Amino acid sequence: AVSTKQNIENFRRQLDKIGFSFDWDREVKTSDPKYYKWTQWIFLQLFKSFYNRNTNKAEYIDVLINAFEKEGNKNHPFPVSGYRLPVTGNRQQATGNSFTADEWRSFDEFTRQSILMEYRLAYCGYGEVNWCEALGTVLANDEVVNGVSERGGYPVVKKKLRQWYLRITEYADRLLEGLKHVDFSESMKEMQSNWIGKSYGAEIDFGILDHEEKLKVYTTRPDTIFGVDFMVLAPEHELVEKITTQKHRKEVEEYLDHVKSRNERERMAEKNISGVFTGAYAINPLNFREIPIYISEYVLAGYGTGAIMAVPCGDERDFKFAKYFNIPITNIIGDKFNGEEANPTWEAELHESDFLTGMLMLDAAEVVITDLEGWGKGKRKVNYKMHDAAFSRQRYWGEPIPIKWENGIAYPLNETELPLELPHVESYKPGPEGEGPLANIEEWKYKKVTLDLSETSKVSPPAGGGDIEGALETNTMPGYAGSSWYFLRYMDPHNDKEFCSRKASDYWGQVDLYIGGTEHAVGHLLYSRMWTKALYDLGYISHDEPYKKLVNQGMIQGSSRYIFLFRLEPLNISTTSLSPIFISYTLYDKWKRGEMTNYQILDKLNEQIPNYYTPENAHKAQMLVSQTQMETEDIIQLHVDVNIVNGVELNIEAFKKWRPEYKNAIFITDDNGKYICGVETEKMSKSKFNTVSPDDLVEKYGADTFRMYEMFLGPVEQSKPWDTKGIEGVYRFLRKLWRLFFDEQKGMVWNEEKATDGELKVLHKAIKKIEEDTERFSFNTSVSAFMVCVNELTDLKCNKKEILEPLVIMLAPYAPHICEELWHELGNTKSVLDAAYPAYEQRYTVESVKEYPVSINGKLRTTIIIDLNASQDEVEQIVLKNDVVKKWVDDKPLKKFIFVKGKMVNVVV
């Protein structure tokens, strides 16, 4: 403890020297209003910033209109999508694609704000959430299992809610470009650029038979347009309702119900082909062919235009779809298509493609786009997979969003109102419409706040002046809000005038080395890059990438336990008298492998609980049986707290106490009466109930041992399950190190004698190895080198200060406490952190001979000690004279003699 305090003191002194203070005792926490004030402040800057899509500069719409008019133009240069209405209510002229400057001035405030929302970096819109009616709450994706809530098993559907978003898509190109200038691993860069998902292609307008509307599709393969055999719309596509014919309506509606209960991931992972025909036909703009329009869940509404042109000979999913629905396939690539599977080649020569026939696909793509643009039937389009980041949460623990609403208009709070503090709540229950718990606090919602009505906020004062009746936003910010910029706050934690002074951020610059896991690849690490770019654009910092170098540490994983809920109906435990049924892993395993049917599981239940079917629930039991015959995949895996599982056996009583909603649950056990849990190694997480605390180990072995053991476990970048088996080894190492200085009987044993060459060789070998290993983040081999060094010094009975002192300096970053202590025991008064790092001197470690491994035909047969300076001829002579070599060569003619100096010898015969 003494040493740590000195370390901190020393660190403080260094900071004082350069003019910054740092309060080590107080963390920068997102839950601290002194910090989240500035998160709210940055949010306001993002809200007030407008993005000019053409010039990549944040400016105001009026400024742009004025500049535009100066050039004699009438129409406003920015399109209005009307696709995602940011606020409720009727918007004037909102459906048009553009508006004139005069029109802009004639719009009412609601319409203006609604349009401005489309340009704000932080904007409000409507987005889908997982809505659980029974719980009256919004659920996170990981709280939903197989379409029902993990807790209780209630049905979950999608619901549109008002949501805040960050316009990260405007930074897509710069986020890609920035990857070239940062030191991240290639796989990390790959993940980020795949997530951004930039693709080049075309938007093509297909006509629809008997309809005015155009069907817009996005494709990266305009060259295959003559191979389009059908169209597929996402089930949520806005045209589905309009174009479905009377004859197909019922089928389509049934399909939509099916899709509504499934999330995006389930839809993408679905192997079985599904979809329905709408009865409508599209018209190919190039050859006017009539093409059937289907809907299917494999097309996602959020990507491209939510509609695709399907070319079965070139795309595997389209091909399977065509086979399934018996749609005839047009082959446009001749013998490159074998009729058995699609061929997504770019290199084939086109067949059956009208004026493109004979052209290479790569060239044809260019021709088609140019022609379509000429005819006004399509245009070149760059598309991104990434979409804007949802920025509101229906939760309590998050920064309140400093916005007040009235008549559908969002008014930003005055900066002097910050921090807008989280009120105390009696309960964390969600609001009446699934909003956050803040919606329940009337006095907080309607408290008096001043609004930012300045020019920069671009809102006109409301009718009642600055004083409005409306309510504060009740959603809060997500976890990534605070984590997107905390490193900047660390640079200037006590500043109450700014989030971080320009002086501080200029001085510290980028984070030199960021150690973070790959699980943050497309979340935190992308969001914080975007925030940094936004703050850079707004002129608050001078760099636009937060992290100079990123090292991905692996995860220390936990061992999770699972129980298996046998869900015979969409189980709603509050409305059925039947108890939830859990089956043992042994049964689940058989069921999964198809060795056991649902019906046989019920038999097992009857066997174990003979009185289960009472007259009262007999009708329900009847229903269960009919359900079971359907063989539906209705077993859900649920995490259970590792602490109530003994090895793999569940403590059922403890479980019922832990999860009162399952207090009536029935457990189908193995024949020996035990309920066995499933086991999986996965990320430690609160929601997986598999976390372990290091506190006990620190208590027993000390922080140095714990720290070194974690480093010793394996390479930093590798994930591994948490396991304390080997910690004794590190503990013994530290004790062994201590004994080089102090003996239990004799007390102090270290001395000031002159070191021998042998001892210096041990030391300098270690200096070299540890320096190299630390440099490349190979901490586990570094620790191993320390162990080797201490073992060798113990063997040499070396207790000399001349050797031990440099060793302590090197070890200080690995085991800071014990090293600080030993450093002072050696008579030093300052901190070990101030000591100069020992320099490697080659002269102590030079070798003159080498024990060469000698192989015959690539197989190692012996080793021979040879002078390191020996020439190839000399080595050849020595080796061929060797008895073992002679025996293996056995007079066979020598084909080749391979000698790699300092490495090995191979004799080929």
Added chain:
RNA sequence: GCCCGGAUGGCGGAAUAGGUAGACGCGUCAGACUCAAAAUCUGGUAUCAGCAAUGAUGUGCAGGUUCGAUUCCUGUUCCGGGCACCA
């Protein structure tokens, strides 16, 4: 399903530019010290055959390139991370 990783003794892992596979640690076996235990120390420990010398096999699996492959290439299986509200 898609994207990104990983797989080496009983266990965690080492082998940094294609050149002695198993460093270091855990565990385990044998021994020393001790009345005993703890702690500590010494030695063995990939597998198979053999008293041994030694030989054969061996880096998830199936192939390929090479004098030589844990390392490079092709295919494949399993495990982990992410997939937009866990953070």
